[in-house]
Amino acid sequence: MTEEIDAGFVARQIAESDMLSEPAPDRHEVGAARRRKEDARLITGRTQWTDNIQLPGMLYVAFLRSPMAHARITRVDTSAALHHPGIVAAFSGRDFAGEQGSLPCVWPVTEDIVMPDHPPMAVDEVRYVGEAVACVIATDRYKASDALEAIEIDYEPLPAVLDMTEALKEGSPKVHEAGNRSFVWKFAQGDIDAAFRDAPVVVERTFVQQRLIPTAMEPRAVVAQTDGDSFTLHSSTQVPHILRIMLAQVTGIPEHKLRVVAPDVGGGFGSKLQVTAEEVLLLLLARRLGKPVKWTESRSEGNLTVHHGRDQLQRISLAADAEGHIRGLRVDLLADMGAYLMLVTPGIPILGAFMYNGIYKMDAYDFTCTGVFTTKMPTDAYRGAGRPEATFAIERLMDELAAELSLDPIEVRRRNWIAHEEFPYTTIAGMTYDSGNYEAATDKALALFGYDKLRAEQADRRDRGDPVQLGIGVSTFTEMCGLAPSRVLGSLSYGAGGWEHASVRMLPTGKVEVITGTSPHGQGHETAWSQIVADALSVPFDDVSVLHGDTAISHKGMDTYGSRSLVVGGVAVLQACDKVKEKARHIAAHMLEASADDIEFAGGSFKVRGTESGRTIQEVALAAFAAHDLPQGVEPSLDSDATFDPDNFSFPHGTHLCAVEVDTETGGTKIRLYVAVDDVGKVVNPMIVEGQVHGGLAQGIAQALFEEAVYDAEGNLLTTTMADYLLPSASDLPDFVTDRTETPATSNPLGVKGVGEAGTIASTPAVVNAIVDALRPYGVNDVTMPCSPERVWRAVQGGTS
Amino acid sequence: MTRITVTVDGVTYQEEVEPRLLLVHLLRDRLGKTGTPIGCDTGNCGACTVMMDGVSVKSCSVLAVQADGEDVLTIEGLSAGGPWHPMQQAFHEEHALQCGYCTPGMIMAAIDLLKDDPDPSEDAIREGLEGNLCRCTGYCNIVRAVRRGAQSMSAQEVTAS
Numbered sequence: 026m027t028e029e030i031d032a033g034f035v036a037r038q039i040a041e042s043d044m045l046s047e048p049a050p051d052r053h054e055v056g057a058a059r060r061r062k063e064d065a066r067l068i069t070g071r072t073q074w075t076d077n078i079q080l081p082g083m084l085y086v087a088f089l090r091s092p093m094a095h096a097r098i099t100r101v102d103t104s105a106a107l108h109h110p111g112i113v114a115a116f117s118g119r120d121f122a123g124e125q126g127s128l129p130c131v132w133p134v135t136e137d138i139v140m141p142d143h144p145p146m147a148v149d150e151v152r153y154v155g156e157a158v159a160c161v162i163a164t165d166r167y168k169a170s171d172a173l174e175a176i177e178i179d180y181e182p183l184p185a186v187l188d189m190t191e192a193l194k195e196g197s198p199k200v201h202e203a204g205n206r207s208f209v210w211k212f213a214q215g216d217i218d219a220a221f222r223d224a225p226v227v228v229e230r231t232f233v234q235q236r237l238i239p240t241a242m243e244p245r246a247v248v249a250q251t252d253g254d255s256f257t258l259h260s261s262t263q264v265p266h267i268l269r270i271m272l273a274q275v276t277g278i279p280e281h282k283l284r285v286v287a288p289d290v291g292g293g294f295g296s297k298l299q300v301t302a303e304e305v306l307l308l309l310l311a312r313r314l315g316k317p318v319k320w321t322e323s324r325s326e327g328n329l330t331v332h333h334g335r336d337q338l339q340r341i342s343l344a345a346d347a348e349g350h351i352r353g354l355r356v357d358l359l360a361d362m363g364a365y366l367m368l369v370t371p372g373i374p375i376l377g378a379f380m381y382n383g384i385y386k387m388d389a390y391d392f393t394c395t396g397v398f399t400t401k402m403p404t405d406a407y408r409g410a411g412r413p414e415a416t417f418a419i420e421r422l423m424d425e426l427a428a429e430l431s432l433d434p435i436e437v438r439r440r441n442w443i444a445h446e447e448f449p450y451t452t453i454a455g456m457t458y459d460s461g462n463y464e465a466a467t468d469k470a471l472a473l474f475g476y477d478k479l480r481a482e483q484a485d486r487r488d489r490g491d492p493v494q495l496g497i498g499v500s501t502f503t504e505m506c507g508l509a510p511s512r513v514l515g516s517l518s519y520g521a522g523g524w525e526h527a528s529v530r531m532l533p534t535g536k537v538e539v540i541t542g543t544s545p546h547g548q549g550h551e552t553a554w555s556q557i558v559a560d561a562l563s564v565p566f567d568d569v570s571v572l573h574g575d576t577a578i579s580h581k582g583m584d585t586y587g588s589r590s591l592v593v594g595g596v597a598v599l600q601a602c603d604k605v606k607e608k609a610r611h612i613a614a615h616m617l618e619a620s621a622d623d624i625e626f627a628g629g630s631f632k633v634r635g636t637e638s639g640r641t642i643q644e645v646a647l648a649a650f651a652a653h654d655l656p657q658g659v660e661p662s663l664d665s666d667a668t669f670d671p672d673n674f675s676f677p678h679g680t681h682l683c684a685v686e687v688d689t690e691t692g693g694t695k696i697r698l699y700v701a702v703d704d705v706g707k708v709v710n711p712m713i714v715e716g717q718v719h720g721g722l723a724q725g726i727a728q729a730l731f732e733e734a735v736y737d738a739e740g741n742l743l744t745t746t747m748a749d750y751l752l753p754s755a756s757d758l759p760d761f762v763t764d765r766t767e768t769p770a771t772s773n774p775l776g777v778k779g780v781g782e783a784g785t786i787a788s789t790p791a792v793v794n795a796i797v798d799a800l801r802p803y804g805v806n807d808v809t810m811p812c813s814p815e816r817v818w819r820a821v822q823g824g825t826s
Numbered sequence: 827m828t829r830i831t832v833t834v835d836g837v838t839y840q841e842e843v844e845p846r847l848l849l850v851h852l853l854r855d856r857l858g859k860t861g862t863p864i865g866c867d868t869g870n871c872g873a874c875t876v877m878m879d880g881v882s883v884k885s886c887s888v889l890a891v892q893a894d895g896e897d898v899l900t901i902e903g904l905s906a907g908g909p910w911h912p913m914q915q916a917f918h919e920e921h922a923l924q925c926g927y928c929t930p931g932m933i934m935a936a937i938d939l940l941k942d943d944p945d946p947s948e949d950a951i952r953e954g955l956e957g958n959l960c961r962c963t964g965y966c967n968i969v970r971a972v973r974r975g976a977q978s979m980s981a982q983e984v985t986a987s
């Protein structure tokens with residue numbers, strides 16, 4: 026190229042010194058099990074966690090938290106804390122009252138929703154155990170926690186409100202002045218009364234979705250600093266972009282003066298999709314003290330104050346004809362909001378509203394959800410967010426319907442599900458499922474599971490009266506993810522859009538920098554996005570680096586949650602690559618003295634159609650950098666941005682089968698075999714997909730068997746440590762058998778559907794169905810989660826739990 | 827304050843410490859060894875696992891003063907700029923990490939596990955790692971990685987002997 030254009034000295038040196046990259050035309054990265062780029066720093070301990078940050082003069086913050094579920098604060102005196110060594114300042118809620126604003130909720134699901142003020146630090150009243158009431162700022166973290174005990178604070182107890190049904194009764198003590206009902210949200214389609222009138226079969230159940238603690242392994246941490254003009258906030262968050270705009274609103278710091286950085290983040294599962302009290306308060310402290318401040322929560326503090334998940338009471342009934350065809354479904358939910366509405370608290374159960382019908386056809390559907398305030402930690406997104414609850418209810422009911430009619434649970438599903446030739450299919454809940462093949466996934470799962478053989482063994486054990494019974498649980502699930510079409514989110518009163526943004530920068534040496542608006546915290550975007558770019562631009566996988574999580578680098582994004590990153594953000598990356606190629610085509614045409622219309626991109630080079638002469642994409646990038654000889658009116662850059670907003674959600678689906686052995690004498694359960702066949706559409710990296718399924722299964726199974734956040738009668742959380750809140754260890758879980766079917770999504774050019782939550786959504790009902798199936802001969806038709814040995818044993822004794 | 831001498835990843839440090847200072851805080855806050863993270867405050871998660879005189883310990887459950895005179899190896903010293911330890915390589919190959927927060931502790935615990943049982947069964951691995959929690963992976967790939975790591979470590983030993 027140096028002969029053909031005057032590239033200039035720097036460009037010539039790059040070209041002549043072998044710095045210029047070459048295309049990688051023959052590799053197909055998309056679909057390959059590429060080992061992850063992220064791993065190198067993670068396995069050698071060179072990771073950048075927020076708590077690693079140490080800055081000159083940095084101060085440490087510790088929070089005093091309410092020991093009462095509900096009380097008026099009658100007196101606070103922080104002055105004694107100041108006499109402790111190393112204490113720089115101490116404040117209570119009153120000190121922040123004028124500037125702390127209210128923590129945001131961006132999802133007012135109804136017009137008349139009750140959305141109480143939510144001060145980051147309580148001023149007059151506390152409404153859950155753990156609410157921040159004061160803080161101290163010290164020169165080291167030990168000194169900060171020492172001084173907390175010197176703070177004097179008096180409370181006047183108010184009645185705790187802990188049970189949703191009681192909370193809604195006339196005369197119940199109130200969490201907020203406006204009452205305990207936050208909203209009632211309804212959806213109805215078809216004639217539900219007709220569906221239930223004279224229905225040959227009606228199955229009714231009440232399911233408890235217990236309260237869960239998401240428990241990302243990295244506790245939250247926040248570092249805030251200011252130079253007197255602008256602010257930088259490092260936080261262990263999934264949502265740096267959302268955080269920036271929300272914190273600007275709450276604190277009044279102008280958006281362009283606030284940089285938010287999510288460095289390496291150790292898991293989230295929805296729990297770091299939040300605007301937290303601590304993030305707001307650390308910014309205010311940095312502003313007030315002019316020094317960098319850091320706060321890192323302890324696990325016990327986190328169990329109390331990281332938003333919780335689930336906590337719904339599901340009253341559900343299903344009407345069917347004598348052959349097991351569903352006629353109608355009625356859902357009446359109580360959803361525990363906790364003490365306040367946080368970022369998307371009210372929207373979580375509503376996301377489930379569109380999924381109670383599952384993969385099935387029916388004539389009528391009626392859904393009501395009542396959001397209820399209690400004096401507990403607020404709930405919000407936790408892996409699956411609304412869809413696990415819905416999937417649990419319908420998949421449990423399908424097994425109950427089968428039992429009622431003495432049908433095989435697979436058979437009852439076959440009679441009701443949408444057949445593969447019926448796609449696209451608009452469901453009773455108004456969603457248009459674009460693609461899927463439930464028959465294929467189910468057939469594959471049945472074969473892998475050895476379904477008939479296990480059923481034979483089950484019959485044999487029943488006949489023999491074996492104290493260890495075998496149960497088989499089915500879950501043929503779908504979910505909606507890839508949040509989301511902005512238009513649809515708007516119609517659901519969600520506060521923002523669901524698009525995603527990407528930039529692709531072509532560097533002079535032909536290397537590629539990709540900036541994504543997604544914010545990975547374990548999902549492997551650096552690897553997967555590199556695969557997409559490598560194929561789109563025919564560049565080597567290793568020539569691509571992916572930047573994310575810093576609003577100074579990635580100014581625009583909607584972050585990572587709701588299995589949206591690949592489906593929305595990955596597609597934005599692909600579209601930005603298309604724009605790069607389009608720009609490059611014009612410069613290449615000029616270099617080749619041809620018309621742009623005659624230029625095609627193949628094998629990493631722009632060629633004049635029908636000839637061999639061409640320019641690699643890297644040569645074009647270098648020419649654009651040199652810019653000594655570009656066509657008139659063409660800007661000297663290939664860099665391109667794209668923002669993608671899909672037309673529809675995506676709908677992964679699959680069939681999960683679980684075999685459990687239940688010891689009827691001890692109540693102990695053991696998962697003997699778990700088969701998951703998932704259809705997540707096209708796959709960019711099968712290794713990462715399998716990993717996501719594994720992790721999702723572990724969390725869904727843990728809801729079925731182990732986990733529960735327990736409050737006592739006074740509203741104290743009893744499960745504040747990992748000794749009390751039972752996270753599964755390696756010895757609690759089996760090896761999983763996973764496989765896939767592939768029905769491409771039609772709503773995006775990659776054909777992808779999202780996989781982050783599928784395993785969690787599918788597995789909880791599969792496990793509980795298996796336990797109930799094992800115990801049917803004992804007259805059991807439900808076991809409340811988590812299905813602990815005690816609950817299972819009681820069910821065996823009493824025929825119910 | 828107590829004066830202690832402790833060797834961490836091959837470097838010897840003399841430090842004045844409060845008797846209550848936890849080893850993990852000494853490592854992270856004083857010595858800049860931030861490769862070892864903290865996941866809990868009750869000794870349950872194992873994220874903070876390091877080797878002390880060749881035996882794995884949870885560094886949140888050890889006082890800095892107890893490390894006086896000891897030789898501590900953290901994830902940062904495991905390969906120290908050289909080629910990765912076979913267990914690190916195995917975690918990479920088997921995709922045994924997602925967010926990676928549990929990974930330093932998990933790798934140290936896995937290496938320790940192999941000392942007693944160089945060729946552990948799947949069940950032995952699952953039991954041996956009971957004290958190390960991972961919220962991301964569902965453990966399948968961790969178990970595979972430990973088996974792979976065990977194989978390459980014994981192959982290395984054969985070559986070395």
Ligand code: FES
Nearest residue numbers: 865866869872886
């Ligand atoms: S930090 Fe959890 S065991 Fe040490």
Ligand code: FES
Nearest residue numbers: 924926960961962
């Ligand atoms: S990889 Fe995230 S906790 Fe293990």
